[in-house]
Amino acid sequence: xxxxxxxxxxxxxxxxxxxxxxxxxxxxxxxxxxxxxxxxxxxxxxxxxxxxxxxxxxxxxxxxxxxxxxxxxxxxxxxxxxxxxxxxxxxxxxxxxxxxxxxxxxxxxxxxxxxxxxxxxxxxxxxxxxxxxxxxxxxxxxxxxxxxxxxxxxxxxxxxxxxxxxxxxxxxxxxxxxxxxxxxxxxxxxxxxxxxxxxxxxxxxxxxxxxxxxxxxxxxxxxxxxxxxxxxxxxxxxxxxxxxxxxxxxxxxxxxxxxxxxxxxxxxxxxxxxxxxxxxxxxxxxxxxxxxxxxxxxxxxxxxxxxxxxxxxxxxxxxxxxxxxxxxxxxxxxxxxxxxxxxxxxxxxxxxxxxxxxxxxxxxxxxxxxxxxxxxx
Numbered sequence: 001x002x003x004x005x006x007x008x009x010x011x012x013x014x015x016x017x018x019x020x021x022x023x024x025x026x027x028x029x030x031x032x033x034x035x036x037x038x039x040x041x042x043x044x045x046x047x048x049x050x051x052x053x054x055x056x057x058x059x060x061x062x063x064x065x066x067x068x069x070x071x072x073x074x075x076x077x078x079x080x081x082x083x084x085x086x087x088x089x090x091x092x093x094x095x096x097x098x099x100x101x102x103x104x105x106x107x108x109x110x111x112x113x114x115x116x117x118x119x120x121x122x123x124x125x126x127x128x129x130x131x132x133x134x135x136x137x138x139x140x141x142x143x144x145x146x147x148x149x150x151x152x153x154x155x156x157x158x159x160x161x162x163x164x165x166x167x168x169x170x171x172x173x174x175x176x177x178x179x180x181x182x183x184x185x186x187x188x189x190x191x192x193x194x195x196x197x198x199x200x201x202x203x204x205x206x207x208x209x210x211x212x213x214x215x216x217x218x219x220x221x222x223x224x225x226x227x228x229x230x231x232x233x234x235x236x237x238x239x240x241x242x243x244x245x246x247x248x249x250x251x252x253x254x255x256x257x258x259x260x261x262x263x264x265x266x267x268x269x270x271x272x273x274x275x276x277x278x279x280x281x282x283x284x285x286x287x288x289x290x291x292x293x294x295x296x297x298x299x300x301x302x303x304x305x306x307x308x309x310x311x312x313x314x315x316x317x318x319x320x321x322x323x324x325x326x327x328x329x330x331x332x333x334x335x336x337x338x339x340x341x342x343x344x345x346x347x348x349x350x351x352x353x354x355x356x357x358x359x360x361x362x363x364x365x366x367x368x369x370x371x372x373x374x375x376x377x
Contacts, residue, residue, distance in 0.1 A: 007340055008050065009348060010038035010370035015052045017070045018348065018362055026361045033064040033073055039115045040329055043374035051140055053114035053126055058082045060105065061113045063126060065140050076140055077105045079112065106143065116329070118170030121177030127167030131158065131184045135196065146196045149182070154201055161185035161222050168328055171228045171237070181226065181237065181252060188221035189239070189252050202252035219246055219255045224268045225328040229277035238280050240270040245282055247307050258307025263294040269331035271339060273354070278306040281339060281355055283326045291325045298322045300341070302355045316358035317349065329370035342368025
């Protein structure tokens with residue numbers, strides 16, 4: 001873990017940045033972004049620009065940008081929230097608190113929050129709740145709706161998951177930036193090979209059979225998270241679904257169930273090694289009883305063979321009376337295969353040995369919604 005690595009954490013009360021000192025301790029800055037609920041934070045390792053996406057029914061949706069490493073942030077407000085209604089109805093009282101009416105945002109009340117961010121070939125993408133894909137060619141200053149997805153013929157069939165109809169995962173292939181993959185809960189996997197003009201729905205099981213995972217020959221549309229392996233083909237994708245863990249070697253055209261060996265078929269996050277496409281990590285939870293670790297004992301489960309077998313990694317994690325949840329965007333890897341995850345109880349754990357052992361690097365944060373890493377050259 002180097003001095004030029006920043007852990008980007010989105011929480012229910014703003015964004016936080018974690019940086020390691022030379023002595024191995026971690027400094028925490030935040031909360032940033034006006035205390036907004038921040039669903040996802042990403043950064044550009046070349047320029048150091050940071051983007052934080054979030055919002056709520058109260059604030060409306062927006063994306064915050066920092067060009068100075070998090071010292072200062074500016075908000076691109078995209079939709080109106082209840083706070084705007086209150087300011088308009090109570091201008092004098094609002095002024096006493098320092099609030100003034102803001103210009104009408106470009107998308108009215110079309111969505112309540114931004115859930116995910118992604119970058120491909122100079123384009124910045126954002127996924128919203130309800131599910132819409134936005135794109136920006138100017139670093140987030142202005143945004144446009146990706147109409148190919150908005151007009152998808154299956155759209156009227158999309159159903160919300162437990163957190164609503166959220167577009168929570170955006171993947172791309174750096175070698176072929178026209179390729180994009182989305183995870184929408186609970187509409188499934190969507191893929192485009194022409195930069196978003198056209199989209200295929202890709203939820204087919206490669207080996208459909210009887211049992212809990214057989215949803216009419218599909219994986220089930222409640223996708224929780226996806227990661228793309230950085231292998232030579234660019235087509236290897238792993239998924240944590242509401243109903244299990246799946247692998248696709250053909251860009252999502254078909255999926256193979258690799259849940260066998262895990263203590264639960266439920267979980268939210270999944271991560272893949274930056275150099276070894278066969279090494280993945282998941283954090284199983286019990287769906288019933290509060291979505292907590294099995295036996296109230298925390299473990300990250302690792303596979304070194306693409307999901308054919310699994311090993312539990314527990315050293316340094318709470319081994320009893322552990323009732324936290326790790327949400328869908330709250331696990332990430334760095335370029336050295338360090339692994340990080342955050343909990344709804346406000347802790348961030350890190351492993352510098354690919355999961356063999358863990359340490360708590362932050363605690364008492366607000367509920368952690370996302371974890372990403374930014375490695376500076």
